[in-house]
Amino acid sequence: MNRIIFTMILLAPLAVAGCSSKAGTASLGALGGAAAGGGVYEYRLNSEMDRIESEYKAGRMDKKEYEARKDQIRRVQIIK
Numbered sequence: 582m583n584r585i586i587f588t589m590i591l592l593a594p595l596a597v598a599g600c601s602s603k604a605g606t607a608s609l610g611a612l613g614g615a616a617a618g619g620g621v622y623e624y625r626l627n628s629e630m631d632r633i634e635s636e637y638k639a640g641r642m643d644k645k646e647y648e649a650r651k652d653q654i655r656r657v658q659i660i661k
């Protein structure tokens with residue numbers, strides 16, 4: 582979660598700078614949109630990881646299923 586926030590903070594000035602330039606507006610807008618989309622994707626994966634962890638701790642999921650789901654989420658994460 583902290584990595585996502587840190588990445589968004591680093592990319593925010595690029596989006597603002599893109600608004601003032603004539604040539605870079607479209608490319609920086611696309612970059613900002615991609616970063617926002619990636620951030621939402623990572624946030625969703627993090628929420629899913631928290632959900633399966635709470636299900637495992639509550640006893641609604643066995644260790645084998647928990648490890649399989651955790652591995653699946655880690656394989657699709659962009660930020661590791």
